[in-house]
Amino acid sequence: MDLMELCKAINSAAIAQLRARMRGELLLPADAGYEDARRIWNAAIDKRPALIARAGGVADVVAAVRFAREHGLPFAIRGGGHNVAGTALVDDGLVLDLSRLKGVRVDPAARTVRIAPGVTNGDLDHETQAFGLAITGGIASTTGVTGLTLGGGLGWLMRKHGLACDSLLSADVVTVGGECITASEHDHADLFWALRGGGGNFGVVTSLEYRVHPVGPTVVAGLVLHPAERAREVLRFYRDFVATTPDEVTTIVNLRHAPPAPWVPPHLHGRAVVALMACHAGPVDRALQDLQKLKQFGAPLLDILEPKPYALHQKMFDGAVPPGWRYCWKSHYLRALSDALIEALIEHAWRDASPRCYTLLFQMGGAVGRVAETATAFGNRDAPCGININAVWTEPGEDAQRIAWARDFFAATEPFSTGGVYVNFLGTEGEERIRAAYGANYERLARVKQRYDPDNFFRVNQNIAPPPRSAGG
Numbered sequence: 204m205d206l207m208e209l210c211k212a213i214n215s216a217a218i219a220q221l222r223a224r225m226r227g228e229l230l231l232p233a234d235a236g237y238e239d240a241r242r243i244w245n246a247a248i249d250k251r252p253a254l255i256a257r258a259g260g261v262a263d264v265v266a267a268v269r270f271a272r273e274h275g276l277p278f279a280i281r282g283g284g285h286n287v288a289g290t291a292l293v294d295d296g297l298v299l300d301l302s303r304l305k306g307v308r309v310d311p312a313a314r315t316v317r318i319a320p321g322v323t324n325g326d327l328d329h330e331t332q333a334f335g336l337a338i339t340g341g342i343a344s345t346t347g348v349t350g351l352t353l354g355g356g357l358g359w360l361m362r363k364h365g366l367a368c369d370s371l372l373s374a375d376v377v378t379v380g381g382e383c384i385t386a387s388e389h390d391h392a393d394l395f396w397a398l399r400g401g402g403g404n405f406g407v408v409t410s411l412e413y414r415v416h417p418v419g420p421t422v423v424a425g426l427v428l429h430p431a432e433r434a435r436e437v438l439r440f441y442r443d444f445v446a447t448t449p450d451e452v453t454t455i456v457n458l459r460h461a462p463p464a465p466w467v468p469p470h471l472h473g474r475a476v477v478a479l480m481a482c483h484a485g486p487v488d489r490a491l492q493d494l495q496k497l498k499q500f501g502a503p504l505l506d507i508l509e510p511k512p513y514a515l516h517q518k519m520f521d522g523a524v525p526p527g528w529r530y531c532w533k534s535h536y537l538r539a540l541s542d543a544l545i546e547a548l549i550e551h552a553w554r555d556a557s558p559r560c561y562t563l564l565f566q567m568g569g570a571v572g573r574v575a576e577t578a579t580a581f582g583n584r585d586a587p588c589g590i591n592i593n594a595v596w597t598e599p600g601e602d603a604q605r606i607a608w609a610r611d612f613f614a615a616t617e618p619f620s621t622g623g624v625y626v627n628f629l630g631t632e633g634e635e636r637i638r639a640a641y642g643a644n645y646e647r648l649a650r651v652k653q654r655y656d657p658d659n660f661f662r663v664n665q666n667i668a669p670p671p672r673s674a675g676g
């Protein structure tokens with residue numbers, strides 16, 4: 204059945220009824236605004252939902268879940284729309300768009316924050332930083348906090364304050380049956396465990412409550428830029444540097460061509476570079492000491508590792524990853540930054556890459572690694588480092604070439620992989636890779652899935668299938 208036939212088949216009276224039940228907006232393919240509403244960050248994803256329900260509140264979420272179930276429609280959940288695999292959308296189904304639900308309430312005395320599901324990193328930082336507080340957020344301000352947290356949530360504060368999901372205190376969830384429940388250490392503790400890494404598999408999260416931590420508002424953060432010709436010595440120095448960094452320091456290496464960003468002097472635009480990026484979660488004077496070696500090494504092309512508002516640092520890289528470009532990511536965790544791996548990085552990072560492509564090496568460890576592997580669903584906590592190879596381009600005609608670059612590069616780094624991967628960096632890569640994201644936690648996640656979503660209604664995601672009925676309780 205094509206999309207138009209499908210829309211006709213869903214009785215128009217039923218659609219009118221859903222529309223009447225919603226405080227938000229319901230869009231069909233013929234409606235003005237539909238084309239915009241089906242666009243997400245990654246323009247390489249081109250899906251045509253039958254219905255897009257822009258929720259105005261929790262009641263709309265309940266109505267949308269019930270409607271999709273009644274009519275047997277595939278169901279996708281959209282928050283910030285950043286997932287590279289395009290799981291925010293589904294062909295011929297119902298997309299529940301939560302992006303307009305933006306409330307943030309900080310309780311500075313209790314050091315907690317409660318957010319609605321459409322809040323982005325930038326929205327959250329804006330509110331929490333008014334009180335000198337923060338949780339670990341992703342490195343782009345436009346990413347959705349809910350999708351980020353449900354997968355784990357890596358970012359500049361993680362080695363000091365843990366992953367975003369490690370600060371989660373409770374979550375309100377609309378279940379497959381349209382019930383509203385709260386998951387925390389005390390209530391639905393199995394679901395609370397699964398939500399901290401297990402993604403959107405278990406229900407629609409409509410509110411999240413976090414513990415917040417004192418951060419800044421001024422921190423030392425930014426980057427030191429070196430020429431790619433000196434990548435070997437820079438990366439060897441970096442390996443030694445991160446071996447002794449305190450938890451306050453989180454670093455990310457970025458191998459790319461310098462973007463035409465306002466903070467890059469024009470004469471460096473397009474130059475192949477190694478960016479040693481860092482953020483220090485502690486006071487400025489200590490930060491300057493802890494980061495001194497990073498600033499003093501070699502003769503950098505640019506040093507903008509300096510005191511600045513944390514919220515500003517969080518927006519620094521937004522311009523390099525705008526919505527509407529085409530993206531393909533390949534990622535896994537690495538055992539160590541060995542000499543042989545450094546050679547593979549040098550061979551591939553700048554070869555055949557469009558000037559927009561970039562490769563990130565995330566320094567893990569610290570508070571992330573101190574949480575027990577089975578304490579939350581997030582897997583691979585012992586990994587010291589993660590690589591994310593990001594092909595970025597604008598023209599559909601370049602798809603094959605750019606994707607081939609990412610795949611070849613990924614294959615060259617596979618011998619150095621732990622075998623694990625971060626679920627939020629996965630494309631559409633199949634069950635084996637999803638299992639690799641969870642390791643030992645996968646079977647327990649499947650049991651929680653069976654309890655909360657036995658028919659796999661919430662399957663447009665990095666899917667954890669419930670075990671076959673005969674196999675489980």
Ligand SMILES: Cc1cc2nc3c(=O)[nH]c(=O)nc-3n(C[C@H](O)[C@H](O)[C@H](O)COP(=O)(O)OP(=O)(O)OC[C@H]3O[C@@H](n4cnc5c(N)ncnc54)[C@H](O)[C@@H]3O)c2cc1C
Pocket residue numbers: 244280281282283284285286287289290291292301320340341342343345346347348349350351352353354355356357358402403404406407408409524627628663664665
């Ligand atoms: C530019 C960029 C930078 C990034 N940087 C980082 C980073 O620094 N650290 C990091 O950890 N990740 C990072 N990511 C990855 C990011 O965490 C994932 O893409 C995440 O899925 C984004 O969430 P979203 O709500 O924006 O995405 P969406 O595409 O809207 O949602 C993705 C999935 O999350 C689930 N989901 C979202 N909201 C809900 C909800 N309310 N209830 C139930 N399920 C829900 C659904 O399964 C949905 O399919 C980055 C992504 C981009 C594009």
